[in-house]
Amino acid sequence: xxxxxxxxxxxxxxxxxxxxxxxxxxxxxxxxxxxxxxxxxxxxxxxxxxxxxxxxxxxxxxxxxxxxxxxxxxxxxxxxxxxxxxxxxxxxxxxxxxxxxxxxxxxxxxxxxxxxxxxxxxxxxxxxxxxxxxxxxxxxxxxxxxxxxxxxxxxxxxxxxxxxxxxxxxxxxxxxxxxxxxxxxxxxxxxxxxxxxxxxxxxxxxxxxxxxxxxxxxxxxxxxxxxxxxxxxxxxxxxxxxxxxxxxxxxxxxxxxxxxxxxxxxxxxxxxxxxxxxxxxxxxxxxxxxxxxxxxxxxxxxxxxxxxxxxxxxxxxxxxxxxxxxxxxxxxxxxxxxxxxxxxxxxxxxxxxxxxxxxxxxxxxxxxxxxxxxxxxxxxxxxxxxxxxxxxxxxxxxxxxxxxxxxxxxxxxxxxxxxxxxxxxxxxxxxxxxxxxxxxxxxxxxxxxxxxxxxxxxxxxxxxxxxxxxxxxxxxxxxxxxxxxxxxxxxxxxxxxxxxxxxxxxxxxxxxxxxxxxxxxxxxxxxxxxxxxxxxxxxxxxxxxxxxxxxxxxxxxxxxxxxxxxxxxxxxxxxxxxxxxxxxxxxxxxxxxxxxxxxxxxxxxxxxxxxxxxxxxxxxxxxxxxxxxxxxxxxxxxxxxxxxxxxxxxxxxxxxxxxxxxxxxxxxxxxxxxxxxxxxxxxxxxxxxxxxxxxxxxxxxxxxxxxxxxxxxxxxxxxxxxxxxxxxxxxxxxxxxxxxxxxxxxxxxxxxxxxxxxxxxxxxxxxxxxxxxxxxxxxxxxxxxxxxxxxxxxxxxxxxx
Numbered sequence: 039x040x041x042x043x044x045x046x047x048x049x050x051x052x053x054x055x056x057x058x059x060x061x062x063x064x065x066x067x068x069x070x071x072x073x074x075x076x077x078x079x080x081x082x083x084x085x086x087x088x089x090x091x092x093x094x095x096x097x098x099x100x101x102x103x104x105x106x107x108x109x110x111x112x113x114x115x116x117x118x119x120x121x122x123x124x125x126x127x128x129x130x131x132x133x134x135x136x137x138x139x140x141x142x143x144x145x146x147x148x149x150x151x152x153x154x155x156x157x158x159x160x161x162x163x164x165x166x167x168x169x170x171x172x173x174x175x176x177x178x179x180x181x182x183x184x185x186x187x188x189x190x191x192x193x194x195x196x197x198x199x200x201x202x203x204x205x206x207x208x209x210x211x212x213x214x215x216x217x218x219x220x221x222x223x224x225x226x227x228x229x230x231x232x233x234x235x236x237x238x239x240x241x242x243x244x245x246x247x248x249x250x251x252x253x254x255x256x257x258x259x260x261x262x263x264x265x266x267x268x269x270x271x272x273x274x275x276x277x278x279x280x281x282x283x284x285x286x287x288x289x290x291x292x293x294x295x296x297x298x299x300x301x302x303x304x305x306x307x308x309x310x311x312x313x314x315x316x317x318x319x320x321x322x323x324x325x326x327x328x329x330x331x332x333x334x335x336x337x338x339x340x341x342x343x344x345x346x347x348x349x350x351x352x353x354x355x356x357x358x359x360x361x362x363x364x365x366x367x368x369x370x371x372x373x374x375x376x377x378x379x380x381x382x383x384x385x386x387x388x389x390x391x392x393x394x395x396x397x398x399x400x401x402x403x404x405x406x407x408x409x410x411x412x413x414x415x416x417x418x419x420x421x422x423x424x425x426x427x428x429x430x431x432x433x434x435x436x437x438x439x440x441x442x443x444x445x446x447x448x449x450x451x452x453x454x455x456x457x458x459x460x461x462x463x464x465x466x467x468x469x470x471x472x473x474x475x476x477x478x479x480x481x482x483x484x485x486x487x488x489x490x491x492x493x494x495x496x497x498x499x500x501x502x503x504x505x506x507x508x509x510x511x512x513x514x515x516x517x518x519x520x521x522x523x524x525x526x527x528x529x530x531x532x533x534x535x536x537x538x539x540x541x542x543x544x545x546x547x548x549x550x551x552x553x554x555x556x557x558x559x560x561x562x563x564x565x566x567x568x569x570x571x572x573x574x575x576x577x578x579x580x581x582x583x584x585x586x587x588x589x590x591x592x593x594x595x596x597x598x599x600x601x602x603x604x605x606x607x608x609x610x611x612x613x614x615x616x617x618x619x620x621x622x623x624x625x626x627x628x629x630x631x632x633x634x635x636x637x638x639x640x641x642x643x644x645x646x647x648x649x650x651x652x653x654x655x656x657x658x659x660x661x662x663x664x665x666x667x668x669x670x671x672x673x674x675x676x677x678x679x680x681x682x683x684x685x686x687x688x689x690x691x692x693x694x695x696x697x698x699x700x701x702x703x704x705x706x707x708x709x710x711x712x713x714x715x716x717x718x719x720x721x722x723x724x725x726x727x728x729x730x731x732x733x734x735x736x737x738x739x740x741x742x743x744x745x746x747x748x749x750x751x752x753x754x755x756x757x758x759x760x761x762x763x764x765x766x767x768x769x770x771x772x773x774x775x776x777x778x779x780x781x782x783x784x785x786x787x788x789x790x791x792x793x794x795x796x797x798x799x800x801x802x803x804x805x806x807x808x809x810x811x812x813x814x815x816x817x818x819x820x821x822x823x824x825x826x827x828x829x830x831x832x833x834x835x836x837x838x839x
Contacts, residue, residue, distance in 0.1 A: 079730045079758045083611045086619070087596040093271040098600030099587050106592055108133040109266040109291040116298045117257060117373055119352070122246065123187075125231035126263055129196075131291075132224050136269060139217040144267040144277040145210045146288075149232055150188045151280050152181070152242070157207050158282045180239040188232040190264070196225050208280040210264060228264050237438035243449075247438035249376070249400075252348055256377075256398065256437040258449045260370035261286070268493070272594050276493060284495035284546030288367040290590060295362075299373045301355035302347055304339060306379075306396045307371035308446045309363025310430050317357050330383035330390065335410035339379040341399060347375050363445065365428075365590065367491055370444035372396060372435040382410050386417055387426030393417070397436035401453045404465050404473060409434045409450075412477035419478075419512035423578065424485050424585035432484065434477050441476040443483030450476045471521050478516075479509045490585055491592045498546040499618075500595065503560025510561060523558075527783040530554070530562040534623040534727075535785040542618040543595065562783060563617040570732060570781050571613060571751070572606050580605035612751060616729045625727030627789035628776050629760075634718035636711070639700055641693035649687040719765045721774065727785060730754040736778040739769035746778075 090096035092103040113128040134140055151158040159181075170178075193203045193212060202213040218224050234257065237245025244260045268276040268287045276287040297305055305317075314323050318338075325338050339347075363369065376398035384391050395409035413434055417427045433447040440451035452473040454463040485508070487494055487501035494501050510525025523529065533539065533554040540550050542560055549555045568577040583605040584598055595618075603610050616622055637644060671677045701709060723733060733749040745767075753761050776790035784790060788797055 077758045079616065080612045080752070080755045081615065083599065083614055087599065088272070088594070091271075094594070094597055096600065097604040098584070098597045098602070099604075100591055104591065105135045105137070105271065107135055107266075107269050107289045109289045111263075111291060111293045111295070111369070113263060113293070113295045113369075114298075115263075115295065115371075117259075117300075117303075119255060119257075119300055122234045123231060124234055124259065124262060125229075127227065127229045128263060129225060129227050130264075130266065132218070132226075132266060134218045134220055134222055134224075136271075137220050139219050140214065140269070141217050142214055143212045143218075144269075144275050145212060145228075145264045146261075146267055146280065146286070147188070147190075147205065147208050147210050147264055148261040148280045148286075149244075150186070150205075151208050151282065152184065152235060152240075153186045153188055154182075157279050161281060176239055177241055180236065184233075184235055184240065186232055186235075189230060191229040191231065192227070193229075194227045196227065198227075201226055206279075209267070209277050230264060232262075234259075243439060243442050244370075245438060249398075252376075253351075254348060254375050256372065256374040258370075258372045258435065258437040258439050258442075260368075260442060260444055260449070263369070265368070268592065270592055272592075273493070273496075276495065278495050280495070281547050283549065283552065284498060285501075286368065287493045287495045288491075290365055290367050290491065293361070293363045293366060293369050295369060295371075296358050296360050297371055297373070298356050298358045300352055300375070301357050302350050302352065302375040303357070303373045304344075304347070304375070304377040304379060304396065305359040305371055305373045306377070306394070306433050306435050306447060307359070307361045308366060308369045308444060309361040312360040312362050313358075317359050326381065329381040330392065332382050335380040335382045335393075335395070335406075337378070337380050338394075339377060341378050341402065344376060344378045344399060350375070363429075366445035367488060368444050370447050370449075372437060372447070372449065374398070374437070376400075378402070378406070380406060380410055382414060384414050384417065386421060386428070389426065389428055390430065391417065391427060392431045393433075394431060395434045395436075400456065400463075401436040403463065404452070404454045404470065405436055408470070408474055409436075409477060412474050413481050415516060416478045416481040416512055419515055420482055420485050420508055423508055423511060424490075424582060425589055427484065428489070429484065432481055434481065441480050443480040443488065445484065445488045448477070448480035448483070450480055452476065467521075474516065475509070475513060475523070478512050479505065482509050482512065485585070489590055490588045491590065493592065493594070495546060497543075497595055498549065498552075498556035499542050499560040500593070500598065502556045503542070504564070504598075506557045506561035507564040510565060524561050525565050527562055527566055528780045530558050530783050531623075531785045533558060534783055539621050541620055559617070563613075566782060567602075567610070567613065570734070570748075571610070572608060576606045576608065612730060616731075620729070622728030624729045624731050624782050624784045625725070625786050625789070626731065626733060626776055626782075626784060627724045627726050627786070628721065628774060628792055629724045630722040631771070631774065631792055632720040632722070633771070634720065636714045636716065638712050640697050640712075641689045642697075645687040645689055649685075652687075715768065717767045717770060719767065719771055721763045721765065722760070723762070723776070724760050725754060725758060726789075728758075730758055731782045731784075733763070734777050734779070734781065735763075735765075736775045737765065737767070737771060738773045739767060740772055741769045743769065 088094070090101075092101045094104070095101045110131040110133075111128055113126055115124065115126045117124055132143060150156060153159070190203070190205065190210065193201045193210075195201055195215070201215065204211045204213070212226070214224065235242065235245045236248065237258070238247050244258055244262060246258075247256045249255070266289055268289055270276065278284070278287075293309060295307065295309070297307065299305060311317070314326065318326070322338055322343075325336060329336050329338060361371075374396075377396040378399065378401075379394065379396050381392050381394040384393060393410050393413035395405060395413070397405040397409065413432050417432060421427060429446050431446045434450050435447065436451065436453065437449055438451065439449035442449045450473065452465075452469050454465040454469065456463050482505045483501065486492065486505040490504075492500035506524050510522050513520045513522045513525075533551060536551070538550050539555060540548065542555060542563075544555070546556070564581075568574055568581075571577075572580070580602045584593070584601040587593075587601060588597065599610070599614050671682070704712070721735065730751050732751045733747075733753065735747040735749065737745045737747070739745075745765075747765065749763060753763065774792040777784045777787065780787065788795060
């Protein structure tokens with residue numbers, strides 16, 4: 039047999055060859071047309087992900103040879119409020135835990151990005167349209183005029199000997215006098231200074247806010263000091279330039295920081311305050327101690343004390359605040375004479391934590407009501423889904439920056455509006471929930487990326503998107519019907535259907551629609567993964583495992599994807615591929631429904647069924663109009679015969695005998711099948727958006743019962759454009775709905791229904807504006823001028839008399 043098959047094949051090939059080249063090409067084209075156009079939405083991601091190794095395993099966990107560097111800082115900072123300048127001297131101790139010898143170190147100089155020669159400034163694009171807001175115009179003008187005067191004054195070893203260094207835009211390379219071998223450490227000094235900009239005018243992640251009425255400032259300072267770039271197994275030196283979008287990639291270390299500020303200033307910073315007796319009154323220190331066990335926020339610096347502090351004004355004296363922070367990747371601080379300070383203690387596992395808020399009088403009563411409560415709530419909620427918050431403080435500071443995060447300290451902007459006439463403060467619903475949400479979001483960033491230390495400059499979604507997802511969970515536990523902006527599937531559909539978008543797995547600096555791409559879409563994807571794909575139990579375990587594995591380590595996207603699959607036991611490559619690597623959207627259309635019932639083979643039953651179907655058909659328009667015809671057979675009854683008395687649905691004895699014979703030849707179970715009263719419904723689905731998802735199908739039947747089917751996404755594995763599904767029921771179908779709870783981000787819910795629903799909208803009525811009447815406008819101007827002139831003459835006449 040094998041031989042004959044092979045011979046047959048050879049004969050076939052010979053025959054094709056003898057036809058000549060033209061016929062052969064034609065035949066090949068015919069064969070090609072018969073091939074399947076297979077779009078494999080379930081293709082595995084291994085071809086895209088990096089190969090597992092001893093540092094990062096195939097399960098998504100750190101490998102047994104995983105390493106990361108450590109960088110410790112000792113800094114002396116001085117805030118010069120007279121000249122709006124900050125200066126610092128720092129000792130950096132770098133420990134090389136890698137297996138590589140390092141010949142140079144790279145440092146970030148992000149604050150240099152405001153220099154007129156910086157790539158961030160030079161690569162800014164033009165206006166989208168020929169109009170601009172006052173705020174944007176001010177930003178353009180102020181930024182163009184601003185003199186950063188950024189100086190690296192020295193880079194030396196511990197003996198004061200200069201170390202060669204090269205500044206390349208927002209990076210600085212320090213060339214080591216000798217290679218830094220594995221396990222060895224190196225300490226060196228950097229001295230620097232630059233001018234601080236007006237954040238309210240120029241924007242950005244740090245700067246000052248000037249209060250004209252009181253002639254004082256709030257300073258929020260971050261990314262201000264030269265910081266070591268990360269060096270990792272996955273990317274070597276992470277020395278991508280700072281262009282304003284992608285944020286920070288840093289190493290963990292210990293910080294000791296002295297901050298010298300005017301004597302009337304209060305300072306909030308990363309870490310714990312080491313010298314409270316030098317900077318706080320005895321009453322304030324006592325309140326700070328009491329707050330550790332308080333069940334609600336209490337004042338450390340009261341509104342009255344803050345007001346008195348503002349009234350003092352600058353004296354020229356200074357104070358030094360000392361802070362210490364261990365195992366953090368960055369440092370930030372805020373300073374002002376305006377701060378009210380409240381605090382509340384809480385337990386996080388075995389760690390005592392102080393939740394603290396700093397804000398000016400202008401932020402009351404909104405901040406004193408919600409800020410510290412929001413901090414405590416965030417830690418309580420995030421602990422449930424990740425790990426216990428490990429740091430001793432968590433701080434929210436009101437100032438010019440709308441929302442930014444650093445270890446243990448966050449900058450948050452929303453404030454009440456102040457009536458300029460009455461001085462009364464009020465706030466909108468949007469401002470209230472905006473404040474609560476931004477505090478949850480920024481405090482939440484302590485978990486992602488301040489502890490789960492992802493590469494922000496490369497992959498914004500790994501901190502912003504993941505954090506926005508947990509923020510959504512925390513918001514929903516604040517109050518019922520909390521107005522979350524992101525997280526619900528229905529809130530992302532406009533973006534998913536839009537044209538100007540790129541995949542989530544796009545570098546941070548190349549993103550379109552930054553907020554939707556890096557925050558909204560990944561947060562929604564994870565919520566769908568939790569609610570619809572995996573279920574809460576599997577998802578929560580896997581997500582917590584990811585956070586636990588990579589706590590105080592540096593995960594990459596592959597580590598997240600692999601951990602979620604490894605810990606849930608579910609192949610999710612199709613989900614990552616669709617949601618993170620493509621711009622496909624969800625649009626599953628219910629195209630058709632076919633209704634089947636069992637053909638009994640009994641002509642008595644089947645021809646009656648056929649007759650009912652026939653009679654149920656609409657009468658044609660021709661028949662309707664022919665009802666009054668005087669037909670020949672009616673006029674001549676003798677023309678009516680056998681076929682006028684019996685129609686094609688008539689059952690004969692032959693039919694009955696054939697059915698009896700059929701039944702006798704059946705097994706008992708086969709006879710039972712023929713008597714089944716089941717309704718068979720075949721649903722035809724079309725994938726119009728390209729993104730495969732589970733099909734959630736809600737069915738309602740004639741007896742009032744309902745059924746909800748959750749068909750896994752794998753139904754699309756062989757046919758990604760169209761699939762069918764058969765559903766059995768004892769009752770007739772009344773309606774069917776795909777995605778009835780709007781949980782898959784389906785962009786067109788109108789094609790999800792049987793029967794179809796009309797598109798609901800509102801008709802806008804408007805009045806056409808009148809065209810300009812120049813003659814009328816000029817006449818009104820002349821009347822106004824004449825009236826003004828008459829009034830002036832009358833006033834002059836009265837003065838004369």
